[in-house]
Amino acid sequence: MKHKIAPSLLSADFLHLQKEVEMINQSDADWLHLDIMDGVFVPNISFGFPILEAIKPVCRKPMDVHLMIVEPQKFIPEVAAVGAYMMNVHYEACTHLHRTVAAIKEAGMQAGVTLNPHTPISLLEDILQDVDMVLLMSVNPGYGGQRFIEHSVEKTARLKEMILSKGLHTQIEVDGGVNLQTARRLLDAGADILVAGSFVFHASDPLQTIRELKNL
Ligand code: DX5
Ligand code: ZN
Numbered sequence: 001m002k003h004k005i006a007p008s009l010l011s012a013d014f015l016h017l018q019k020e021v022e023m024i025n026q027s028d029a030d031w032l033h034l035d036i037m038d039g040v041f042v043p044n045i046s047f048g049f050p051i052l053e054a055i056k057p058v059c060r061k062p063m064d065v066h067l068m069i070v071e072p073q074k075f076i077p078e079v080a081a082v083g084a085y086m087m088n089v090h091y092e093a094c095t096h097l098h099r100t101v102a103a104i105k106e107a108g109m110q111a112g113v114t115l116n117p118h119t120p121i122s123l124l125e126d127i128l129q130d131v132d133m134v135l136l137m138s139v140n141p142g143y144g145g146q147r148f149i150e151h152s153v154e155k156t157a158r159l160k161e162m163i164l165s166k167g168l169h170t171q172i173e174v175d176g177g178v179n180l181q182t183a184r185r186l187l188d189a190g191a192d193i194l195v196a197g198s199f200v201f202h203a204s205d206p207l208q209t210i211r212e213l214k215n216l
Contacts, residue, residue: 003187004030005213006064006173008197010046011144020201021058027207028214031064031085033195038069041093042142052082062086066114066175068141069093073100080107088112088135091119101130112173116141117149121159128170134159139176145198148177153185160190184216
């Protein structure tokens with residue numbers, strides 16, 4: 001199956017969000033990636049549910065919501081209310097991950113579990129069968145435009161192997177430092193979905209950049 005591209009709105013021009021979302025609508029992007037930060041789980045604050053609500057009537061791509069917050073289980077109703085397709089929670093933020101994953105699905109969304117760069121994939125051993133997607137962070141979450149962590153390529157390959165060895169169809173998304181070079185290597189390692197923030201929104205021609213990522 002052809003890989004998916006999920007531009008991250010974090011690097012968009014916040015003064016012209018409607019224009020940016022309409023650009024994504026017209027593009028070859030598959031999903032729109034939305035980064036919510038709380039200044040506690042990560043050392044930065046981005047935007048919250050009022051922004052997602054504002055985007056909702058304009059956005060025609062499935063919303064891929066990435067919660068970089070403590071206690072993400074508290075906000076399942078809010079994420080469901082904006083019509084999100086995918087809700088990603090961090091492994092490191094969930095004490096009762098199995099319960100949280102079940103609640104996300106009961107709310108009608110796909111469930112994604114996110115791992116920070118230092119978190120081993122072996123910790124997914126007993127939850128992998130219940131999740132729709134694993135989101136591997138290839139930078140430390142909190143900011144756009146950071147340098148890609150090389151180890152992520154090998155980590156992606158090992159996760160792919162783990163998924164195949166269990167006979168599962170769990171998708172792998174990778175987030176952070178994605179450009180045409182790192183994207184190629186991540187796809188070869190088995191990534192299914194690539195998030196790209198600054199590489200898309202800071203490009204001189206974002207539509208063309210998305211097309212190039214999609215055509216890899
Ligand atoms: C980082 C966010 C990313 C971010 C990626 O904490 O989760 O989604 O937007 O930005 P780039 O692609 O610029 O590394
Ligand atoms: Zn993200």
